[in-house]
Amino acid sequence: MSETRGDSPHPSRTPGFAAAPGESGAGSDGRAGPQPEEIRFFGTTWVHHDGGYVLRRVAVAAGSLAAAVTGCLVLRFAYQGLETARVGGFVNLLVIVTFAVCSAIAFRKTWEGFSRRPADPARDESLHSLRMIGFIGALLAYFFRSLAEAPGEELRRGEYETALAQYEKRRGTRTGNPAARRKPKRK
Template sequence: MSDDDSPRTPAAGTPAGPQPEEIRFFGTTWVGHDGHYGLRRVAVAVGSLLAAAAGCLVLRFAYQGLEIAEVGGFVNILVVVMFAICSAIAFRKTWEGFSRRPADPAREESLRSLKAIGFIGSLLAYFFRSLTEAPGEQLHRTEYETARAQYEKRRASRAGNPSARKKPKRK
């Protein structure tokens, strides 16, 4: 056994059993909230908010381009409504993705372009989630703890060396 008393696989030197899945920008610091976890959360929150603000600025330039082109009021309203709806859907889908896996991955794949158009909603969802936890931490923690519990249950139910077991009495 090593210093941390966790069983290790001999070849790789890694702990036996399920390993935590890494989260973008956080690695595995979400498990024990170590490795500057709080600082990383602040950086992710600020970064996503700045990216959303930069995205709004780019959209404003695009809208001004439509005004210069004099495409008409209907097109201007249509563009604003389209970005608002796409951003709302992207926010909701991104927010839901932090707490559960999608039931239908093909449907999520089909919404990819819609989420790209509504990127501001996704960035805002990332910002708001990073105020309370690493985005996706709840989902990863639940999956990791379930996998660890199942691993410990399987490991505890093993009897050890089969040759050391007592032989059943024969009549």
């Protein structure tokens, strides 16, 4: 459930930056320059908060909370199965501690993924199974973040605004026809 992965339809682009040489540079709407990176469930509606952005945030918050509650109920049924099997107090405690620790780690890593990209993507990917076990923590992180903004919006907005500023700076220095410029005379 991590948003740190590139969900962009343009995997060859660096998130939030203009097209690489050889690519068209124009986005799907015909504009040149950097294009905003899409966020799961939100697309690019986060840029101007249009296109049902508020409704999407409400739906993501309600959906993630409902999924977390459902996950808790499923875990409760699994725990009752362990009690019925009479596996012992140690195993019951081990299951509870495992899910609690994994949920806490999944919450923290998911929450961090909303505000910064991982320094080591390989290490972050190795925690994928731990996040799967602690899915309730990841769902709760989605719920709490969607109360304030689209999950990952802060990170993507910062990258997009930086890319726009860099693009405008580069574009401003390239005004005019470079072939018509006078070359300095050699002495």
